[in-house]
Amino acid sequence: MMTKARVDFSTDTAEGPHEEASQWLLRLRSGAATHADAQAYRDWCAKAPEEAALLSGTWSALRTAAEEVAQEIAEEKRAGVSPWAEAARKRRAVSTGRRAFVGFAVAAGASWLALRPPLGLWPSVGDLAADYRTGTGEQRRIALSERVTVELNTQTRVDVLSARTAARGIELLAGEAEIDAGAPALAQVGNVRPVTVVAGRGRIEAAVARVNVRKTGDQVCVTCISGAAVLDHPVRRVSLRAQEQVVYDDRRVDTISSADAAQVSAWRRGVLVFDGVPVSQVVAEINRYRPGKVILRSVTLGRNRMQAQFPIAKVDDVLDMLAKLYGAHVTRLPGDIVLLS
Structure with a gap:
């Protein structure tokens, strides 16, 4: 039976209220906090309301610094610079410029926090390096051509596919997107190029259709809202018609099921x-x-x-x-x- 590793934690050694608040913050964001810790934190807040108020300020400052580091690493990634080449320098810069962290940012490592934000509370390097992304609660519309548009739902990251990969399309890295490939002009009816969506190990293609694709971890759900689409996967090839849905991951492709298109697309409303x-x-x-x-x-x-x-x-x-x-x-x-x- 697996048990969660216990992380030793105490505020007894904290030097001043800022450091005590930071230590509580580190414990609560460690991923190993227990119910007893949550109760102890509530008791601490009740006994030390001023110190507890520092938690929000410290977290806000840390969040800002980690976002800045993530943005810098993403820019270096685009420029071909190794993210780790400047890691030590960035930690020193963050330590110097953000002393309000009282050692928390130094201990946790701002570069690490930029790569793996606790609880997803700010964008990671992967988020910022994507061609297009949306934050929490944000939606966005992008146009791939005059007749192909993509609606991005909350917490979504996509890259535009290169011409070598597909004539037109995106890779859905995470989140949810609805791709609308409208009918072509009469003069182009005989020369319709399909739009391509890569998600995980699957490749979805549609010529004239509206398709909703949602990727959570390595699981992908594809819903054909209208028209028709084809999923190519190493396991098998699947054809979808309007109101049909299929779920897959890296190892399997489920059977096709019917779907309520209005419910799947409710987020657009x-x-x-x-x-x-x-x-x-x-x-x-x-x-x-x-x-x-x-x-x-x-x-x-x-x-x-x-x-x-x-x-x-x-x-x-x-x-x-x-x-x-x-x-x-x-x-x-x-x-x-x-x-x-």
Whole structure:
């Protein structure tokens, strides 16, 4: 049986309130914080409200510095400079220019934080190096040609494919995109070039269609909203018609299933639709659109199923509804962190 590694933590050695706040921050963002730690943190906040207030300021400063480092590393990557060639220098620069961290940025390493932001609270180097990206809660439209457009949903990264890879297309690195390849002009009907979307080990092609592609980790979900599309995967080739969907990852391709196109594309209308979805999935979806992080601490709560529609602009209302429907206890912490239990 696997057990979570315990990370020793104490604020007893902290020199001053800034360092104590930073040590709490390091513990809470370590990925190994326990329920007891969360309770101890709440007790600390109650006893030392001024010191607790420093947490938000320290985290904000760290966030700004790590974003700057990530941007610099991304620019060097584009210029062909190794990200690690300047790592030591960057750590020294961050240490000198951001002394408000009181050793936290030095201990954690701003370059490491730029590569692996805790809880995804700021863009990583990979995010910034993408040709196009969207932040949390942001949507964006790009045009590949006069008849092909791409709508990017929240937390999405795409690269434009080179001419050697495809005549026209994108690689979806993470997130969700809806590709609309409209009908060509009459003079071009006989010479329609398909649009290509690469996601994981799959390659989707469509000539005249609207296709929604969502990539979470190594799992990809492809929904044909209208028209027709083809998925090429090392495992097999799949043809999709309107209202059909297929899910795949690096090793397998599932069977084709029917899909509710209106529900899949609801985000384009600024709406989240939960149709009998487990609360655990609802929380995961909220985290795509909401800054900070909602942490589900109850397996039992996560098994409940929810049916509702919410405007994306009011995702926090979902948390209030969970409290009313299932008696969930909502604990709000600095940095837009919310514990659900």
